[in-house]
Amino acid sequence: MTKVRWHLAALCGVVTALVLGLIAVAPASGATGVTATFSKSSDWGSGYEGKYTITNGGTSAISSWTVEFELPAGNTVGSVWDGAKTTNGNRVTVKSTWNGNVAPGASASFGFNATYSGNSGNPVYCRIDGGTCDGTGVTPTTTTPPPTTTTTNNPGPGGKINLGYFAQWTVYARNYHVKNIHTSGSAAKLTHINYAFGNVSNGQCVMGDRDADIDKFYDAGASVDGVADSWDAGALRGNFNQLRKLKKMYPHIKVLYSFGGWTWSGGFGQAAQNPGAFAESCQKLVEDPRWADVFDGIDIDWEYPNACGLTCDASGFGSFKVLSEALRDRFGSSYLVTAAITADGSNNGKIDKADYGGAAASLNWYNVMTYDYFGGFSPQGPTAPHSPLTSYPGIPADGFNSDAAIQKLKSKGVPASKLLLGIGFYGRGWTGVTQSAPGGSATGPAPGDQGEAGIADYKTLKTRCPATGTVGGTAYAKCGNEWWSYDTPATIGGKMGYTKTQGLGGAFFWELSGDTSNGELITAMSNGLK
Incomplete structure (x- = not known):
């Protein structure tokens, strides 16, 4: 990231x-x-x-x-x-x-x-x-x-749906490109890719990073199909062109353009004031003739309607439903329209702040972000798994687990088939920890490898700090004075079993570059969803 x-x-x-x-x-x-x-x-x-x-x-x-x-x-x-x-x-x-x-x-x-x-x-x-x-x-x-x-x-x-996010910025320091989706074997196991992110500015959908999206040149060795990009005037390059090539190799994959995210959600409140104009701007961008064949849908990642994320939104309980209806009306019935949403299952929590039940009628599915419940953003702890499937004795907050979120959304009338369970391809951790079991105190977030303290890829943690136990359906690890939590192929298998038992539409993950070079985690998801 x-x-x-x-x-x-x-x-x-x-x-x-x-x-x-x-x-x-x-x-x-x-x-x-x-x-x-x-x-x-x-x-x-x-x-x-x-x-x-x-x-x-x-x-x-x-x-x-x-x-x-x-x-x-x-x-x-x-x-x-x-x-x-x-x-x-x-x-x-x-x-x-x-x-x-x-x-x-x-x-x-x-x-x-x-x-x-x-x-x-x-x-x-x-x-x-x-x-x-x-x-x-x-x-x-x-x-x-x-x-x-x-x-x-x-x-x-x-x-079942098996959806993965591709983050546009991974083509820079992380050196993860669309071609890696092919070479890792992940493309054959994906059903959908969410391309993250487009921005929301002045009430409209706008491109997030023009260079990564449509300008970056790929030579033959770096290109998905072994053919270099063209420098001809008007030729499409960047991630969009690489995704186009990936879809030709794997025609079953559908690609959605995702807008918002943690950093760029602040514009949704203004967009909700004129949802028709917002939907019009999104349609013009996503279906631009230069890359209209790349995208099969649009995904809205609003963190969070009528609640607080990086900033606080006060657009009202019905704003998310109205925005979803406008998008459906503008894109029509044949286009995928989805949303990534909060997984706060607590009483009077974020799920209760917006009309997710009403909006579901306009959307194909929800990506329920059942991760990041706990982490080094609470520097002193207590240590707890960031993506617990279920509650457990001593969990720091009621309703902060995947099952609580899924059950609450069902109770609001969201069909189970429109809910995707979220998996993080990364871990969250603390340093200054002496207790091996969850619930210990800490002195701060552990050193990270993604440009942010307290967060590291699965591909790093599997050898840097191997799992030493499980709690709430996910894994944790104690190594030296560090304590981490993350999902492994084994715990993902359990979560996919839950997905099938609950009749959910499938699962999704954030994000592709966190997996191993041979796609250990996505393989576990794919096998578990069969």
């Missing part, structure tokens, strides 16, 4: 894409003129990403839709976005959520990941609101009786 702390509470194997054209399937519509069309965007040999586009070709608006389809034997739907899924065997029913209102001539859509053994096939049966997908309103014929639909909250095997 840089000298500033950016975050404080902060699918397969190598794939071969098979990009297909729009594949029409027997349409589904009880309302004459309303159609549902199936398409695949990629197929990696053991799964694919599918999409249904609902188009209102009628003369009257519709306020909701339900698409029902059936996959061939050996095909299974995993995660679904922009719709609510229920399943019974190979029959899948998806109902509209926030995107049910479709005006005449307009379209809405939902997407899904599917896995298969043997051959991949298109849906063999489809209907919308009880009628065929071709808009005639006729009830479709089927060789199997319509099943009684059973609700499931589990996104399904192989359908």
Whole structure:
């Protein structure tokens, strides 16, 4: 990281894409003129990403839709976005959520990941609101009786999100580049990358670091694909071009442009005063024709709405919901719109300060920053793990653990499938510690290796200060007079088990450069989410 702390509470194997054209399937519509069309965007040999586009070709608006389809034997739907899924065997029913209102001539859509053994096939049966997908309103014929639909909250095997942050400044002193995502083997295990950060200034989305983002030259040896950047006028360089090349090599990866973070969250309050103008500025930047193909979504990292982070915000309980709605309206239903949010599960804590339940209807998922609960920013201690999964006797603060945050968000109406558990690829530590067990006193933060005292990468700590115990579902280490806490492959395995048990949408981590050169931690996440 840089000298500033950016975050404080902060699918397969190598794939071969098979990009297909729009594949029409027997349409589904009880309302004459309303159609549902199936398409695949990629197929990696053991799964694919599918999409249904609902188009209102009628003369009257519709306020909701339900698409029902059936996959061939050996095909299974995993995660679904922009719709609510229920399943019974190979029959899948998806109902509209926030995107049910479709005006005449307009379209809405939902997407899904599917896995298969043997051959991949298109849906063999489809209907919308009880009628065929071709808009005639006729009830479709089927060789199997319509099943009684059973609700499931589990996104399904192989359908979990595994998202990692790429921090733009790692290309400088840390010497970590987009190519490292490939050479470490991490790209094959990621589903999404959040590119951090864009700034929020004067109520608008603006570029964070032009040199790193679009100007930095990569020669053939440093480039993802072994081809040097062009110096031609108007040619795209920097991280954006490297991400473009990475996506060509790994077409299953989706990239989101993340705005804000610990240092740049101060502008969100002003943005919330005119959310429409803010959303317009973000869309123009993210979808700039020079790099529109790089990004599949936008992520908002506001630390924290109607609460205090680096600065204090007083925009009100509803500001985050309004901002999220504006972004969804501007980017549309086919674009990913997500948010990184607080994991403060205490009574009257940060989760209680904003309408996270209401905003969830406009967002694909939340990256719940279940880390940085405790650390050397409290110089005298007591020592405690910065990313506890659960509470434990003697924990310094009630509600400061991952499970408390997840349960509180669920209680506010956020679907479990829209929650991603956060993992830190770093540790936090103290010096002047004599007690091996958690709860000891300290004299200050331990020497760090990221330009900030009290914080160090996993790749450093695994040999500098190996783990000596576990507490609250995560690891800690005592070496000399230093005390550190961090996640290991073993504790990540336990956290991924929790993710599946709770029916969460998956997990994410901050950030890629903290892992080992062969991706130990992301491998543990990927294996644990299967």
